[in-house]
Amino acid sequence: MSRPERSARLDSTVRPAAQERSRLRAVDLVQLSTSGLRARPLRAVLSALGIAIGIAAMVAVLGISASSQAKLQQRLDALGTNLLTVESGKDLFGAEAPLPQDSAGRVLRVAGALESASLGTLTGVRVYRSNLIPAAETGGLSVRAVDTALDRVLAASIRSGAWLNDATAAFPSVVLGSAAARQLGIEQPGTLIWLGEQQFTVVGILDPVALAPELDTSALVGNQVAAERLGYDGAPTRLYVRADEETLASTRKLLPPTLSPEKPESVNVSRPSDALAAKGAADETFTGLLLGLGSLGLLVGGIGVANTMIISVMERRREIGLRRAIGARRAHIRRQFLGEALVLSALGGLAGAGLGALITAGFAASGGWPFALPAYVPLAAIGSTLVVGALAGIMPAWRAAKVPPTVALSG
Known part of the structure; x- marks a missing residue:
């Protein structure tokens, strides 16, 4: 008898009662x-x-x-999602369309706008650690003229030193972005740097600014000293606007025609928090x-x-x-x-x-x-x-x- 046959016989005749009684x-x-x-x-x-x-x-x-x-x-909760960035652009014919000099004041007349601050990029102005650095070695750093309210509008924090105020903004004082300070080798305020062919005193160093990363590689000076010493014409290249959350969409639509009624298409409005999202x-x-x-x-x-x-x-x-x-x-x-x-x-x-x-x-x-x-x-x-x-x-x-x-x- 084969093994399968023996197994079947054993299953059917030897253990049927045991199987019925078996429990696990x-x-x-x-x-x-x-x-x-x-x-x-x-x-x-x-x-x-x-x-x-x-x-x-x-x-x-x-x-x-x-x-x-x-x-x-x-x-996002700390920085706020109600920040709008307004930039100058080009009109339909490709010509530059700068923002008006009184842009920061104009936007405050828009319904829902709470506060604003301007920033202007100074073309042809460079910043170096000293006047001994070759002119070609700019390191990609920019010099920008800013309002004294910029740190409050952007919720920017100072790593060391202080932000520009009404007094320091009128004199050759500068606040460095985090990357700019690192590249220039500046660790503490009080250091002199070479900016626009003259010496400026570092009064503060910023932490990284999440909603305005362009400031990290910038040297920031006050509008008044920029106009008096660096040839700034007062026309900003960018505005930062805090708006009411409930009216943010409508405020965003009203900003271009308010700043440039003739060419509203030349004004670009964005929300930096969208990039983080x-x-x-x-x-x-x-x-x-x-x-x-x-x-x-x-x-x-x-x-x-x-x-x-x-x-x-x-x-x-x-x-x-x-x-x-x-x-x-x-x-x-x-x-x-x-x-x-x-x-x-x-x-x-x-x-x-x-x-x-x-x-x-x-x-x-x-x-x-x-x-x-x-x-x-x-x-x-x-x-x-x-x-x-x-x-x-x-x-x-x-x-x-x-x-x-x-x-x-x-x-």
Whole structure:
């Protein structure tokens, strides 16, 4: 008689009553599901590691993205989203159309405009560390004439020194942007620099200005001294306007005809916070790409679990056959090996979620970001590992359930 025939006969005649009486309690299922992992701990750790790496990558990517968005929202809340930038442009014929000299006063007559400040770029005026620097080595730095209200309108902060006031703005004093100060080698106020073929005293150094990054590479002087010493004609090239949030859209539409009634199309109005929001959207797109890569890592980990379970079934055929011979049903064997796959995946998911949270916390702390890992992310990650573990364990579990009892009895 062949082995399959002996197995079928044994199943049908020897153990029918035992199969009916056989029960697998939940506590016994837990012990059976972990027995194979306890017997081969190194293999279990390596298999769970594949799951853990994939989950850690997914959790870290989502956590870092959420922290970045939280930091961006903090910046927008601190800087305000009601800032409008008005720039001079060109008319329909391509000719330059400068803003009028009284632009800062005009915009305050627009409904919804709260305060404004002007900025004018001084063409042909350069700034150097000293008069010994070759004229060609400008370093890309610009010199700009500004209102004394500019720091308040832009919510700019001073790293050291002070901003221009009515007194210093009338004398050869200058405030340097953060990048300009670094390039010129200026660390403290009180230093003399060479600006427009004459000496100016540095009275302040700015922190980076998020809503006006052009100021970071600029040397800023008062309108009065710029007109008296540097040939400034008083026509600004850019205006910064704070407007009421509720009327922001209508204020934005009214600014061009107010500043240039004859050629409103030559006035460009933008909102700097839109650029920050666009950056946040770009970060979200990049996050989706990284999340896809993390999902591939999870898939690879699931394949590793399936491979481990198949090898376990092959190595434990005698154990499975013996359990079948003493009364274990096929359903019991399926549950045992499916339980092993789930436990293995759960261990990897828990480890990966914890590791991803630690990576997020470390990254946020190093960048000065708030820790903003949504609670559903680690829960969803662990849930996905259970799904992967179940899928990875189905085939090995069915294969184990088909092992005939005669395997253990035939040696």
